Amino acid sequence: MDMNLHIKTTRVMFVIELMWLFKTTPSQLVIHLALVSVLSFALSTAEENTCSLDTECVELMKTIVDARVKEMESEIENRVWNRIMDAPTVATDTVLNEAKPVVPECDFEYEGKCFKFHFADVMSFAEARSQCERSGGHMANIYDRAHVDMIVDAIRKREHANFFLFIGMTYDLNSDEVKWHNGTTSSYTRWYPQSNFPQKTHGLIRLIVLPFATGMLNNIGIDDANANGVLCETPQVVE
Structure with missing residues (x-):
């Protein structure tokens, strides 16, 4: 060589x-x-x-x-x-660092908590839950009338048609109570007016926002439910 x-x-x-x-x-x-x-x-x-x-x-x-x-x-x-x-x-x-959840910017704040919308043409329940978990939070509770009014106003500024929103609240079929995400009994409910809600068949609650009315529905199960978005909730970070 x-x-x-x-x-x-x-x-x-x-x-x-x-x-x-x-x-x-x-x-x-x-x-x-x-x-x-x-x-x-x-x-x-x-x-x-x-x-x-x-x-x-x-x-x-x-x-x-x-x-x-x-x-x-x-x-x-x-x-x-x-x-x-x-x-x-x-x-x-x-x-x-990549594995840590990132707290999102809030679309609005209420009672020391951060609320963020995620919109889609069609979103499944699993997708909605995953979206909130990725941001370090959970699907949102609705705490009182002032809170739901803020949610509805924000949606109506963006959407002009019928809108279904996933939230974190559920209906307990045994106790006939509405529960927050953590299982605590909610002190506030707003069922869709002039209807037969709550129904005694499903625990999943969605919020429907129409041009003339709004309220909670529990007319479908988790596996079959779709919506146009989800509202996520995280504790507000104080800097």
């Missing part, structure tokens, strides 16, 4: 090794460093023995590579992991 070619090859492999040292996963890096070390050793051995790339030489190099892998395995693994463990904090912190 030509000496200049061998030197250039070794230099290229060294640069590649440095690049991988800072950009790869530990398992990939172990494998790569092993291959780099093995190939470098095999090239130098081939040069010393001045063998050509015939069948005999290929078999010789294969034998050398197999032996070298076994010798280098433990050494390379220790070296790589020691290098990586010197500075693990940045990557770990990044993952943890």
